[in-house]
Amino acid sequence: MKKDIRICGFGGQGVILAGFIIGKAASVFENYNAVQSQSYGPEARGGAARSEVIISDEKIGYPRPVGVDCLVAMSQESFDTYRDDIRDDAVIILDPDLVKRHEIGRKLYKVNALKIAEELGNKIVTNIVMVGAFASIYGLLKPESVKESVIDSVPKRFTDLNVKAFERGFEAGKNALKKL
Amino acid sequence: MKYKRDPKRIREVLGKKVQFILGDIACVYGGLLAGVSFFGGYPITPASEVAEGMARRLPRVGGVYIQMEDEIGSIAAVIGAAWGGSKSMTATSGPGFSLMMENYGFAVMTETPCVIVNVQRTGPSTGQPTLGAQGDMMQVRWGTHGDLEALAFAPSTVQECMDFTIEAFNLSEKYRNPACVMTDGEVGHLRERIVIPDEKDLKLIDRTPATIDKKDFIPFTNSQTIKNCKVPDFPTFGTGYRTYVTGLTHNEKGFPATDKQPDHERLVKRITEKIMDDADKLVMVEEMNLDDADIAFVTYGATARPAESAMEMARKNGMKVGLLRLKLVWPFPDKLITKLAKDVDKIIVPEMNLGQIVHPVNEYACKHCEVVSAPKIGGEMHLPMELYKYLEGK
Structure with a gap:
């Protein structure tokens, strides 16, 4: 088993942290091998950014994806830029408010991550809502491993907010699964 | 403190x-x-x-x-x-x-x-x-x-x-x-x-401190503590051992001795020999599938990863491909490369440059086999498929 996961958005949304949390969940809180790489523009905010995670039960040689099994998109520009190499059976998860032009004739899982984060009082956790949605929709990792990884990766004073974001995202993911 | x-x-x-x-x-x-x-x-x-x-x-x-x-x-x-x-x-x-x-x-x-x-x-x-x-x-x-x-x-x-x-x-x-x-x-x-x-x-090594009587201490000579060791004992500043430190060619006492050939030869030969006397012990490599290999990648660092992926693709397709990964690139494992060159038909050297380590590989392969450079520049590592093509001779 080897899965290539890409999380993309604009710089400042925390796509790298999201990939980091997923990679850590796989390799520290479960027994997979994982590598996480990233690429981003020189901007501190804005621009298209992506974070990629490979999860495998074997040794990982080449550390970058050569195709994508799961794409999580959090901005229009990054969705337009980083979807050329997704596989035919790839799972696509996106926020329809952030990726308005998303009808590309494919099955999509829509999660209103930004809206949920705003309901929780801080849109900074949009990425964690998406991590929660990833955990329920993609199903590769145990939800508790991903949750542990979230807790282990965010500042302690924000644990509660992030755990709520994860749980709301997880529920939203479940609902998105039911809709399809 | x-x-x-x-x-x-x-x-x-x-x-x-x-x-x-x-x-x-x-x-x-x-x-x-x-x-x-x-x-x-x-x-x-x-x-x-x-x-x-x-x-x-x-x-x-x-x-x-x-x-x-x-x-x-x-x-x-x-x-x-x-x-x-x-x-x-x-x-x-x-x-x-x-x-x-x-x-x-x-x-x-x-x-x-x-x-x-x-x-x-x-x-x-x-x-x-x-x-x-x-x-x-x-x-x-x-x-x-x-x-x-x-x-x-x-x-x-x-x-x-x-x-x-x-x-x-x-x-x-x-x-x-x-x-x-x-x-x-x-x-x-x-x-x-x-x-x-x-x-x-954890195995940690610390420099050997100077411990000999201060009046007998010679700062730039063979160890006065360990027999047959060309590495001088270290006189940490402030411990009372008299030392003069200069980039000029110096004599064993550390003082500039810039006009005589023997002083320079003695110093620089000791500085190089202290490492090269141990060159065989310093070989650090990882060997993969070399026992029956016809073609071998010789590689190091990041590039070893796509090379390993390419090797695995080739093995699945019945090609006898191995890999020698240099963990310590310098000192260069010259004898090992010569031996490998005798055992295989071709060595491929992928690097994220236009060909650097391929040169010593070529030198120590001593024409026993073909040596091919597989360069890639521009900030991306080789794709496994790109290296696979080298194995197919394309």
Whole structure:
């Protein structure tokens, strides 16, 4: 088993942290091998950014994806830029408010991550809502491993907010699964 | 205040035994585990995280982090700290490494133990700051003027970034020579799982201090403590041993002796022989599927990863392909390459440059087999498929 996961958005949304949390969940809180790489523009905010995670039960040689099994998109520009190499059976998860032009004739899982984060009082956790949605929709990792990884990766004073974001995202993911 | 390595504090600062971290941060962990107590930093992409990680952690274990005015200053401070008794290090990338070349030679000539992490990026000059390359593999060997032996590691994984930084300190301390960890923007900015070794599994080497009666001490001669060892005992500044440190050719007492051929030959031959006498012991490689191989990749660092993937694709298709990965690139494992060249029909050398380590490979293959360079530049590592095509001879 080897899965290539890409999380993309604009710089400042925390796509790298999201990939980091997923990679850590796989390799520290479960027994997979994982590598996480990233690429981003020189901007501190804005621009298209992506974070990629490979999860495998074997040794990982080449550390970058050569195709994508799961794409999580959090901005229009990054969705337009980083979807050329997704596989035919790839799972696509996106926020329809952030990726308005998303009808590309494919099955999509829509999660209103930004809206949920705003309901929780801080849109900074949009990425964690998406991590929660990833955990329920993609199903590769145990939800508790991903949750542990979230807790282990965010500042302690924000644990509660992030755990709520994860749980709301997880529920939203479940609902998105039911809709399809 | 004298620094004393405190394993308990170091472990507190490092945190959990199993972590998912950046290659650059793994170099920080390696340094801290080895007992680094001084870091002279100057930030540069993609090595900045090493300086940042040290600035956050080193003071917490009782060490000193100084951000210098530039890379020339940072390596100079590192050399000074080493003479004050510290295990000291710095980290940089291509442009900074170029600036360090003069003092790198000074560290060789004055037999100063220190570690330089070079997270290589593309060049020449400023190049592509955020992207990886392996462009400095010859610079570390030949970039400073004069005769020297280099000690240069090339990690392929995040775990090795930590392990090789520890090993770099060990060799540097043992031979009193600078040692370099030649990682790159790919491995440096990759996150992977690392397992921090327990204290009982750590093998740390410290320089041999001068202990002989002070009036009998000779600073630049064979060890006066260990028999048949060409590495002089170390007279830490402030311990009362009289020493003069200069980059000029010096006699055994350390004083300039710049006009006589025998003085220079004796000094520089000892400086190189102290390492090369142990060259066979210093071979550090990983061999994969070489027993029956017709074609072998000889590779190192990040490039070993797509090469391994290409090898696996080829094996599945019935091709007899093996891989020799150089963990320590310098000193170069010359005898091993000659032996390999006799055993295979073809050696392919993938590198993220236009061909550097392919040259010593070609030299020591001694025409026993075909040697092919597989270069790639521009900040991307080879795709496994690109290397597979070399195996097919395309």
